[in-house]
Amino acid sequence: MAKVVKIVIFAKSNLQAIYWPKIYNLLTMNILKTIVETKVSMNELHKQGKSIGFVATMGALHDGHLQLIKQSKRENDYTICSIFINPIQFNKTEDLEKYPNQIEKDIELLEAENCDFLFNPSVEEMYPEIDQTEFDFGNLEDVMEGANRPGHFRGVAIVVKRLFEIIEPTRAYFGKKDYQQLLIVNSLVEQYNLSPEIIGCEIIREESGLAMSSRNQRLSFGQKRKAPSVYTHLKKARDLKEYLAPDVLKRWIEEKYIGHDDFRLEYIEVADGNNLQPIEKWEDTDKPMIFIVVHMGAVRLIDNIELY
Numbered sequence: 001m002a003k004v005v006k007i008v009i010f011a012k013s014n015l016q017a018i019y020w021p022k023i024y025n026l027l028t029m030n031i032l033k034t035i036v037e038t039k040v041s042m043n044e045l046h047k048q049g050k051s052i053g054f055v056a057t058m059g060a061l062h063d064g065h066l067q068l069i070k071q072s073k074r075e076n077d078y079t080i081c082s083i084f085i086n087p088i089q090f091n092k093t094e095d096l097e098k099y100p101n102q103i104e105k106d107i108e109l110l111e112a113e114n115c116d117f118l119f120n121p122s123v124e125e126m127y128p129e130i131d132q133t134e135f136d137f138g139n140l141e142d143v144m145e146g147a148n149r150p151g152h153f154r155g156v157a158i159v160v161k162r163l164f165e166i167i168e169p170t171r172a173y174f175g176k177k178d179y180q181q182l183l184i185v186n187s188l189v190e191q192y193n194l195s196p197e198i199i200g201c202e203i204i205r206e207e208s209g210l211a212m213s214s215r216n217q218r219l220s221f222g223q224k225r226k227a228p229s230v231y232t233h234l235k236k237a238r239d240l241k242e243y244l245a246p247d248v249l250k251r252w253i254e255e256k257y258i259g260h261d262d263f264r265l266e267y268i269e270v271a272d273g274n275n276l277q278p279i280e281k282w283e284d285t286d287k288p289m290i291f292i293v294v295h296m297g298a299v300r301l302i303d304n305i306e307l308y
């Protein structure tokens, strides 16, 4: 019976679809595939003065994503999640090709959270033609992910700007796991005067301490057992902060990975959480942080820790 009602709701126009689940309290999620229908649905909510919370994802949802949805649900009248594997933010084709895609399961997870809307466009829908926009994020993009993944933040900025312009959310939720991305998005909103308030959300971890990530699915059983050591080192480094200078602490972590069979260190930075620039003395910032990327085989693990 529930399935029949769901089909009827999908068959209705978008405007009606907004109301149907509410009238019948069926909590069915509206799945939007086109920009036009998304704009129409969001405009209707805007006209009614409703607040809209937005969570942008690339799918393969896990509890890290679902916590963002939960927070958005608590703080807004309506919540919309996007699932779009954004090809232009991948600097390696292999990473894009291997990125997990499990849309049916993701829909079930979002429905279980009572997410109101899913925007799940095709690549052709999002990019009917090549986007030539260039951005300037100053020093924010010269370091870490910006330095190691050429073109990555340009791809992120293009898609996030486009999504914000389509949805015009009241609030948008981003994880601190991708801390540099969070600061880039803040800068994007400021530069282009975009609508949402940006909310940074805490990193959600497995019980083992491993930061949750869609890419973790590609870790073997053995790798999954060893991967939590990345966070263990970060926590130990936090404890050592009062005894060691930033560069010594950085070296202490680097040494953990020298000649290691399972891990390859891509970068480690002890930096200022306000502007991501490396720090020489602890007194240089009120927000010292450590940022790390290590590879386990073909899987890239990203993590960070606040030292304050």
Ligand code: AMP
Pocket (backbone or CB within 6 Å): 056, 057, 058, 059, 064, 065, 068, 173, 174, 175, 176, 177, 178, 201, 202, 203, 204, 205, 211, 212, 213, 214
């Ligand atoms: P992604 O699908 O990897 O692009 O991530 C979508 C959003 O979820 C981004 O804002 C991420 O920072 C956030 N996110 C992913 N994993 C986690 C996590 N373990 N904890 C908190 N936020 C996360």
